[in-house]
Amino acid sequence: MNGRPARRSRVLRSVVAALFAAAWPASFAAAQFLPDEIARRAECEEFLRTAEIVEVRAIGEGITRPKKVILRKGGIEKTAVWKNPEERDGDTLDQWRFEIAAYRLDKLLGLNMVPPTVERSLDGRPGALSLWVGRTLNLVQVVEQNIVIPPEAEGAFNDMKYVARAWDCLIANDDRTQQNVLYTSDWRTILIDHSRAFGCRGEYGRRLVFGLNGIKTAEDGRPFLFRRLPRRFVRAIERLDLDAVREAVGRYLKNDEIKAVLKRRDILLREIQAMIADQGEDRILYD
Ligand SMILES: Nc1ncnc2c1ncn2[C@@H]1O[C@H](COP(=O)(O)OP(=O)(O)O)[C@@H](O)[C@H]1O
Ligand SMILES: [Mg+2]
Numbered sequence: 503m504n505g506r507p508a509r510r511s512r513v514l515r516s517v518v519a520a521l522f523a524a525a526w527p528a529s530f531a532a533a534q535f536l537p538d539e540i541a542r543r544a545e546c547e548e549f550l551r552t553a554e555i556v557e558v559r560a561i562g563e564g565i566t567r568p569k570k571v572i573l574r575k576g577g578i579e580k581t582a583v584w585k586n587p588e589e590r591d592g593d594t595l596d597q598w599r600f601e602i603a604a605y606r607l608d609k610l611l612g613l614n615m616v617p618p619t620v621e622r623s624l625d626g627r628p629g630a631l632s633l634w635v636g637r638t639l640n641l642v643q644v645v646e647q648n649i650v651i652p653p654e655a656e657g658a659f660n661d662m663k664y665v666a667r668a669w670d671c672l673i674a675n676d677d678r679t680q681q682n683v684l685y686t687s688d689w690r691t692i693l694i695d696h697s698r699a700f701g702c703r704g705e706y707g708r709r710l711v712f713g714l715n716g717i718k719t720a721e722d723g724r725p726f727l728f729r730r731l732p733r734r735f736v737r738a739i740e741r742l743d744l745d746a747v748r749e750a751v752g753r754y755l756k757n758d759e760i761k762a763v764l765k766r767r768d769i770l771l772r773e774i775q776a777m778i779a780d781q782g783e784d785r786i787l788y789d
Pocket of ligand 1: 561563564565566567568583585617632633634635636681682694695696697
């Protein structure tokens with residue numbers, strides 16, 4: 503009698519853990535979108551490109567003043583976010599084309615953490631249109647509201663934090679604020695807002711954003727590390743080459759920007775190799 507509640511909660515926890523495991527396809531590098539969402543991505547892109555825009559609203563958040571857009575086609579309605587920051591006076595900080603490049607690179611790597619994004623004009627101005635991921639909390643809300651991550655989701659929560667850091671290193675994302683990390687109700691991690699990535703000038707071409715020698719550190723100077731990574735993700739990064747990246751991102755990245763991705767890839771792999779040499783492959787890479 504006495505041992506029952508503990509046992510029941512253990513059983514419940516392992517059932518939840520099993521459901522979590524079942525929800526995430528093991529065949530991808532990190533995969534936080536569900537298998538069905540991943541399978542229907544081309545369909546989703548087509549919808550974003552061709553559905554009728556029935557409503558446009560200000561979001562009221564974000565420095566690039568993105569808009570929330572309601573789309574309708576064939577009786578189906580979806581929400582999306584449209585943004586169009588562009589090169590101004592040589593200022594290349596935020597650009598809408600980087601949102602599309604990030605999504606395409608996410609697909610190439612099998613990361614599957616970035617919402618489907620296409621080019622779409624609004625009122626005659628070109629921009630990036632991304633699928634709105636509903637019913638999410640961002641990391642600011644999780645932290646400020648002291649939301650407790652359930653124990654069965656904690657491991658994946660931390661692992662995806664490390665994956666996001668490695669991803670941001672690869673693409674030199676300068677803007678991974680806590681607002682730009684979303685969590686679904688079952689604690690899958692979705693990464694948004696890549697309009698300030700792909701810098702290739704100055705330090706961004708030579709150093710990683712995070713990691714041991716990262717450009718960004720915590721206030722007390724501690725590095726933001728990627729402590730362990732999915733083996734498939736690391737292998738997918740290893741396989742990247744100029745042609746594959748160019749084919750994936752099309753005209754949404756310039757040659758120098760693609761070369762900078764590959765240069766940062768080399769730095770990232772060197773850091774991962776050093777971690778493996780130091781701690782052993784079993785502690786750094788997982789399947
Ligand atoms: N795909 C998305 N799904 C859900 N919410 C989103 C999505 N994209 C943007 N948002 C919401 O809009 C806000 C601003 O968008 P974001 O792309 O971060 O613009 P900015 O570059 O101006 O920060 C985000 O903080 C988030 O609340
Ligand atoms: Mg943002």
